[in-house]
Amino acid sequence: MIHYEKFVLDNGLQVFVHEDASTPIAAVNILYNVGSRDEDPAQTGFAHLFEHLMFGGSKNIPSYDEPLQKVGGENNAFTSPDITNYYITLPAANLETAFWLESDRMLSLSFDPQVLDVQQKVVIEEFKQRYLNQPYGDIWLKLRPLAYQQHPYRWATIGKDISHIEEATLDDVKAFFFKYYLPNNAILVVAGNVTVEQVKQLCDKWFALIPAGDAYARQLPLEPVQTEARKLEMSANVPLNGLYKAYHMPGRFDAGFPAADLLGDMLGRSKSSRLYQQLLRDNPLFSSINAYITASIEPGLLVVQGKLNEGVSLEEADAAVEALLQEFIDQPVPEEELAKVKNQAEATLAFSEVELLNRAMNLAFAANAGDPDLVNKEAELIQAVTADDVQTMARQILRKDNCSTLYYRRAVG
Structure with missing residues (x-):
């Protein structure tokens, strides 16, 4: 049984706290309600690209990993067709570092053209290595559009075509960020040797002033029932x-x-x-x-x-x-x-x-x-x-x- 308490900030950020005093560790997980299913069919792979861009520095923090490593923390992220998920584990005594880091990149990425260029190259290389140049790597590039005719599950998380990432501009990236990476489109879970009151205070300090954006109303095409092999x-x-x-x-x-x-x-x-x-x-x-x-x-x-x-x-x-x-x-x-x-x-x-x-x-x-x-x-x-x-x-x-x-x-x- 996972016990939890919930509260919601005025900007719409949903916060869940799971207290576990038996561990010296804390886990901070931020789920953004955006995945590859939310992409423009002509600009796919953006949710996965953002998984990389979010580690490229934010408004006040040029290096994301360095301050986290100094306090004994680890982090990673993953993208799926449904969500993008970022997580940190660190000593509970250093919990505030995670709040500082996550809130700053929710507030705004640095949008440094050089960072975009570097991460585009990283994702393009990943596309080539994992999907194009590896035996059986292109299975899902073929199977998804065969199984799905209308729904955006028809393309893989990496994207439909490598050109979509190659041709992404800074304006494209900014538009995607400010549409989806919002407090009112996110869920924050804090678990471990923490208290609800402590998390409330840290949320008030680091997240409460981040402005909400327009609510995202998902309207995806339904996949018709398949009627022939x-x-x-x-x-x-x-x-x-x-x-x-x-x-x-x-x-x-x-x-x-x-x-x-x-x-x-x-x-x-x-x-x-x-x-x-x-x-x-x-x-x-x-x-x-x-x-x-x-x-x-x-x-x-x-x-x-x-x-x-x-x-x-x-x-x-x-x-x-x-x-x-x-x-x-x-x-x-x-x-x-x-x-x-x-x-x-x-x-x-x-x-x-x-x-x-x-x-x-x-x-x-x-x-x-x-x-x-x-x-x-x-x-x-x-x-x-x-x-x-x-x-x-x-x-x-x-x-x-x-x-x-x-x-x-x-x-x-």
Whole structure:
């Protein structure tokens, strides 16, 4: 159970405090309600670019990392299609340093043209290394626009095209910052050896005077229900043929999500999963195979992916996967199998909450979804899933007309 108290500043910044006197550490997590789904289709990759720019110096602090390192702190950030998240862990005695740093870059980045130029080059190099020049690196550059036709999940967080980052101007960057990086578009979670009163005082000192901006009302196009199977074939210089199958599923906080999540676990979470047991161990068509979910806030994807063994055709492997999935649709789900994946899911959840920073992040994610209490309901929701729920979800998700299939062939010659 993650206990917390909440208050809201006049500028709209939501603040959550999770007190834990058993640790000498504090975690400060700021979630901005902006991800790659919020980008202009002609200017993608900006949320990820900002993840880098936010460490390039702000109005009164030329170097972000240096003062934090002096007080024994660490920091990092990540961008997803849904959010951008920045976090610091440091000795609780030095908590104010985190407030000073985070408030200054929320107030205003330095917008130094040289910093923009440097970070553009960093992101462009990352695009090339991770997505263009790495075996199978471009999978999501191909699979997302195959599965999504309208919704902005159709491009990867890195961006749709490398030119969007190359051509970004300082004015573009400023406009993006002042639209999304606002106190009224953010959630601050402070956890650890802190008190609510202490956090209130620090918020009044460092965040209260930052002006609110125009409220961001998200109006994204809905993804139409997929009504026919889609398929794409491509080839590249990779060691093995790859099969990727993406199925639309409920969003992270939708009612059907826990059953869909457990469905994914039963299919391909571990070596005891159906895909591994049947298509790698018993009938070795694949050298590796698994299933996972994107767990995005809006309707996401359940993905089955595998690398084929030498001599196995993509058509043969695909037919074997389809047969296994059809069996899941047709046959009742064994209670023992469901109980096992429930226990695995609960163990993972319990283990994640051991770490203070994870508790802070999970609280921020739930609050951003509109209900911070969701952070304490997950185990209960997992246990409430029945075998019938999983089979119903299998019938809803694993339909052939709900599938986008990518054949990733090894180039010959």
